[in-house]
Amino acid sequence: MRILGIFFYATIVALIGITLIIFALNRLNPQDITEIMIIMQESLSSRLIIGLSGALLILISFSVAQLILGRFQREKTIAFSTASGEVTIALSAVEDLIRRLAGIIPEIKELRPNVVATKKGILVDIRVVLKAAANIPEITSRLQEIARSKIQEVLGIEEQIIIRIHVTKIISLEDRNRKKKETGKDDDEPTIPFSGYSRT
């Protein structure tokens, strides 16, 4: 059924493509198209066929979309079985977990993880933005250690965890000050004493 759906969908898309090419090569006059449309609209049976074809196309589109999404979802999970059934963990959940690690190490400004489950084990790609004062080898090895132990602790898996870190940017103090000025927030701005009080 699924193969039939994909085949049908591909045929329809190919037919649309061929029609567009014929139209571009000037082999099809707009008048001919209008005449065909008029003939089709005049007959009740042809209108019924067109309507049903439309409904069928919508159904096939949904089934193809579901097929693609289903496959995509299956690839993006880690699964294990228990006595009561199966437990699947979305890789986005593991990404959430790693994202939370940014708060543990103060030298990390931003952290973007990407988790992939491969035959070798779990592959974690982390893109980080560091603060200027940070010692990169020390911070990155600490992050690798923390991420590995946290994943093992929380997921309870014994599979190999490969953690790759990519430092994308180092934010200097000047950058941070410029950003503060752009956003209009300046911590050094003097405050007016008792400005929050008013007469009632």
Added chain:
Amino acid sequence: MHGEESRNELGTIKIHKNVIASITSLAAQEIDGVNRVGGDFKSGLLKLINRRQHWVIKVEINKNEEVHIEVPIVIKYGFNIPDVANKVQESIRNSLEKMTNLSIKDIDVNVQGIERGQ
């Protein structure tokens, strides 16, 4: 949506799939470490249109009247996922067996995300 049906001398007793899903949802939320039931694309859509969360739970009953359940959950940060998932499965099995006398075949737990506890 069909449900489980049993017959006695007075008539039939039907348990709707929504009831099984509701019990599943409540049993899952009782476990320490479960932030909420849902977290997938479908539950996000249902949340937008204000539908009940148990709609995201998939309940299937086969010809042998065995129940198969799929429940998506979001776990609180800091909890061990397999531990929480096991407890969820146990809690759902106990609650359903106690309240409905149904035969539970599988309880599949899908962990969709990790969030800070509310």
